[in-house]
Amino acid sequence: MSVRTLVFALLFVLPPALKPWVLRVCCGARIGRHVQIGWFASVMGRHISLGDHCAIRALTFIRCDGDVIIGPYALVSSFTLVYGARGLRLGAHSYVGPQCLINTEEEVHIGNWSALGARCMVYTHGSFLPYTEGYWVRFGRVTVGDYVWCAAGVFFQPGAEVGDNSFVNSRAVVSGALPPGSVADGNPARVISPMERMRRTLNPRQRDAAIGQMLRHFSDLILNDGMGLATREERNALRFTYRQQAYRIAIAPAHGPLPAPDAPGERTIWLVNRSDWRPPAPGLWLDLERKRMIAGRDRIYIELMLFLKRYYGIQLEYEERY
Secondary structure, three states, X not given: OXXXXXXXXXXXXXXXXXXXXXXXXXHOOEEOOOXXXXXXXXXXXXXXXXOOOOEEOOOOEEEEOOOEEEOOOOEEOOXXXXXXXXXXXXXXXXXXXXXXXXXXXXXXXEOOOOEEOOOOEEOOEXXXXXXXXOOOOEEOOEEEOOOEEEOOOOEEOOOOEEOOXXXXXXXXXXXXXXXXXXXXXXXXXXXXXXXHHHOOOOOHHHHHHHHHHHHHHHXXXXXXXXXXXXXXXXXXXXXXXXXXXXXXXXXXXXXXXXXXXXXXXXXXXXXXXXXXXXXXXOOEEXXXXXXXXXXXXXXXXXXXXXXXXXXXXXXXXXXXXX
């Protein structure tokens, strides 16, 4: 039994806090800041690189003989299985949904800001019947470009390729190459529309309106229904009380006046859509224009950040401070 196999087994039972350290010491892995590897999850490859703030959730297994490179802020969900003789490369802010299966007999590359929905399957090798008796064998790397959304249950055959800025509908079977800027569906997957026809172009005022819509949805779904809080809507702001702390979630719009400063004893969380503007320290803020946020442990702040990511695809990076 090789050292890497032993380490792979050991990682399965170790507490999450120890796993990055063991990979760094025992395997020479490059581990970024705030990397998370969940309970009963393990990862192994010839060379391992895990970027800042990436996460491998509980009960996920990644065992490749090639390189395993997971970019910053990437997320591999629970119950995912990755295995094979080659390697896996996940780009920055990429996402692999729960219960996905990825076969890496050939290389699998998933680009930046790209996602595989729940129960997607990726195969780079197909055979069962004997090749020496005339049956076929198929090998081929699978490549998914940048800004690609593959909905739940998409199946990738060996050699499949999806170009940048595309969407593949649920249950589609990708067997060849889809060009950039495609909306695809069916078995086999075919282009049914250009992406630009499906995507809206928002001016700053429309972005302000979209942020207001998301804030109202957050109020209804998370604060009212989920946490049982009573909220009061105001112009570009939302007020409520949580654990005897007065809160305000305020929008800093692209144009026009800003909401009033904090009331005494009030905690404000800012949704920023204004260039080169920051609330005074130590305020909490999510900059939706520049896709940045500040580190904070406040529960409402974290709930809002996760809500925007889960329901509206808004992924933010931490503001670097020097």
